[in-house]
Amino acid sequence: MNKKLITGVVFILASLSLQAQSGLGFCQGNSGDPIFEEDFGQGTENGPALTSEVTTYEFVNQAPQDGQYTISNNLMQLGSFHNASDHTGNANGKALIVNASDDPSSESGLFYQIPINGLCINNSYEFSAFLMNVYDTGNGVCSGIEIPVNVKFQIWDETDTNILAEGNTGDIYGTNSPVWEQFALTFTTPPGQNSVILKMINNGIGGCGNDLAIDDIVFKSCGDFTEIVNENGVTSLQICEGETVNKLTLEANPDFSVYDTHSYQWQSSADGENWTSIPGETDNQLIISEVNETQFFRSLVAEDPMNINNTSCNSISTTFEVEKIDFIDPVSLGEVFICDGVVREVAVEADSSIRVDWYDSENGGNLLAEDTFDYEPENNGTFYAEATTVEGNCTNPDRVAIEYAVYETPELFDETLEICEGESISLSEDYSHVDYLWSTGEISRSIVVDSAGVYTLELTTGDNCVVSKEFRIETIPSPIIANISKTDNALVIKTTFEGDFSYSIDGFSFQSEPVFNNLEGGLYTVYVRENNGCGVVTEEFLYIDVPKFFTPNADFQNDTFKIGGDAHFDTFKILIFDRYGKVLIRGNKAPFEWDGTYNGKNLPSDDYWYQIKLNDKVYTGNISLIR
Template sequence: MKAQLGFCGGNSGDPIFTEDFGAGTNNGPALPAGTTTYNFTAFTPNDGDYTISSTTNYFDWLSLQDHTPGDTNGKAFIVNASFTAGEFYQRQVTGLCENTTYEFSSWLINLQPANSCEGNSIPVNVRFQIWDETDTNMLAQGDTGSIPGTGTTVWEQYALVFKTEPGQTSVILKMRNNSNGGCGNDLAIDDILFRSCGDNVTISTAANEASLVVCEDQGGVSRTLTATPDSSVFSTHAYQWQQSTDQQNWTDIPGENSAILDTPLVTTTTYFRTKIAEDVVNVNNDLCNVVSDVFDITVLPIPAAPTSNGDIMVCEGELGILTVATQNNYTINWYDAPTGGNLILSNSQNLEIGVAGTYYAEANSTEIVCVSTTRTAVTLTVNPLPIAPDDMSTFICEDSFTTLDAEVENVAYQWNTGETTQQIDVTTPGDYNVVITNANGCSTIRNFNVEQIDLPRIDNIISDGASIRITTINDGNFEYSLDGISFQPNPTFDAVEGGFYTIYVRDNTDCGVVTQDFYHLVIQKFFTPNGDTFNDFFEPDGLEVFSNITISIYDRYGKLIKFGNTNATSWDGTFNGEDMPEDDYWYLIKADTAQFKGHFSLKR
């Protein structure tokens, strides 16, 4: 006798008894008489009650669906344990085979939420027992052990393996509550199942294949299959091979009763298995046999060619994304030719590329090489960009404007100023650009850097001996003139006779001329009264333009040495008939309303 729960360790047969308690929105019906000592209720089950229901939404229990897959309003056996532990279910199962191993299984769940009964919820604990048909000999039993209320809505399956005795064709299933009732010990049971249990039987080929996947274009395949039982249950083996196209409906293959099967030629997906029993008498009795693992020969249909999502146009320098769609999640490979050619990209529905041309997509199975018979063409057209002149730098004169020209015709223009014409006038320096877009929607950008040329601003004009020196406040490529006709880049004019002048300053970009009147008085820096007739007198040049002139000359101590007027504006270097010594002397010249002062040197 097996004394613990456990599943069949080998292969199982098809179900020979099932109990899923039906479906519907009304509770019930009650179990047959003698099945349970609990009270049936169509309403809320109290302690010692049970119901057959599609809902568990009683008290504070978990609300969940029954276990049976695919049920609509499927029902389960709902039990609120009695205050006294003991048996709460028994059912006779008939039509079994004698001297045969079986697996009983059932799904069970604790309906109590976590931390129920202030954390003292009584756990579920069920004992399963299998008795012979006389109810005197227990064949197997096993306990679930304590199943606490965790709040999970996941059903758990429990199983028990037993073997019928010689001459025995039915058994009695009993379920016992090992815990007393009270707060907790509330459970649901569903999908009670009996099926035969036998050896673990594997199916393989000489190449040790456990399954086979081929492409439809191979024209049909066959294999020699060998069934290998592990003899964990059966001491002898009888076989009956079967095949199916859906794994639901199985057909015996006549005459195939050995451990080896040479399959027929397979052109569509077909499944193979063998029924096994210890005795040839039982091999076709589904109450007694078990079935092996299934050997799949899957024949994949040739994929249809992908569907193009359309040709693509991009602009030069951009990448185009060519895409196709396919059924059944086939992989896509891209080539550069409708047949043969070079593989460009594998396993992608999208091809990102920047080279113009037609590319070809081929569908392939994800399991094996099984490709579409044709490829789908998708074309990438790369349109040229507008050809624009190089970026340029230019200038504007102060308080003026300049015209910027995209220099491309028959296109659309979008300046960063918001204007949309080929040419724009700008009055301020800065960076400008125009987006030039052709009829294909392709764009290029031309940039302009505009600098401002400021007018010269004269800072100072001085006479330095016979030279005129000009300085400006601002820097630039300036040119200078004393007559407005002849200009020079040097701001100094040498050997200029004294007199009134108009000073002209301009930028060499011809942005305009500024002028300033200037009186140039030529004062010698030194004179040499030595009688050689060269530079013998201190005599300023340019005073002739004035009407009234006085000139005073002082030594370093401020003593007046010479005073002259309009008719006597020179000095010979003497005082009271005596030669004055070499030294620096100071002058003060008053000419009409103007006044000039400075110093010079006397050298012997």
């Protein structure tokens, strides 16, 4: 198919669609109360059937086929229908469910008609209904040959011979989810016509997809759009609790879209639902001397004053609401009495309908915080929450008082203390008017402890505030000498554990290092002292000093070979050899001294070897004789 032909077809289809929907439309002004309503009732059982005067279709209890209908609270009467409720969603609310007839004639397509009597001549009306194509396209039953719903709304005269108005909905195709859509037809009764017949006709033939539901059919009068405003041109007013509006002037402003002339009857209501006519108020203006409560005002409007109270002929203006905004009292979350060091706010219960400001006085005073439901005071005192409604901006003059107090408590700090092993220490705090409780169970101001550990003290004030501290006790043991040795030319002291120790070999002069160098041989008393006063230990050590050389040259410096400290041993023996193993000298008594001679003759410079036995220990080595 060429592009020109396609374009022509699209244009023709669009034109037909616009023509099909011509005539339908809603009342552009204000409507009156419904003259006729049909919502098909409520219940869990299908039906009841409509009379033959209402429909030409056949009633069935369920699963209507072509040319049949049912009335049910569930639209899913066939597997291809939407699983949905009526338009309003009311519990068990029903709707009329129609399966289009396979006969395309208008008589077979007429599925609903109803007469309406007692109308006014030359008056506008609106006929409306909610429709749904109940075919669920998600199940794919129609396989691309779906026939759309297309409904014609008609108004006939009372003789059912002359059509007064009509309009088509246009094609309503199935959807994958239920969609209710409202359609309406407006018309004006001609002279001498006070009764009409409402009709709905299915334009399409039966088949897959042409299945519909109808709900909430309404027929009502249609009049001007009449708006109620006050002297400032606004359509509503809010007042705060306790406030009074004096001389409220309201005015009805019609738009002359339907009526040429206007008659009025003002009405008032306390709830916006139940209305009462105000005697004598029939002008387009209403003056209310005083309003201090929620009130609603509107006006019935008709072209002829004789029809002002006739629901079949009048319309109803917009509603002017005077809304009284009641003050809201903030709900306190309680007085706040806390112990020093605890952070907490004064607060009221969060409420989205108000905002809260905080003050330091019941009236006036200083603004402390804005638009917050809690406030953290810096000082003790009473603080006041003031509520202002979000809607209407009404400030409650009665502020909510909340007392806030912080109790003073002793300031305690943890301590770490050291004691010498085997000693004791007194732990204490000195506060009056408090109760003491130690982790040992004692309740005195002080306790004495003699072992390492953590001791906790709790103080409870007269305001029941509890503070605590820890005493961490560490014991310092006395030093223990593990070993004393001669290493090279030094006396070296080792302890069993490290500590804050100092060392001495005379009991007077102490040093931090456990090493003493260049000592003469002899018997020494070694001292190890704990520097915090936790004890001194001593041990004797015989320091043997065997020289490495001697120089018998009569200069009084190292002229003889002698062993420092040998006199302190019970058993002493020494042998001196030359390099060939010849014994040159022996000794069995200390102190021992050798001048470097053999049989009265000086031995030459050379290395000589020795074997020394001190008690049960033997020392060997060599010594150099230097001349």
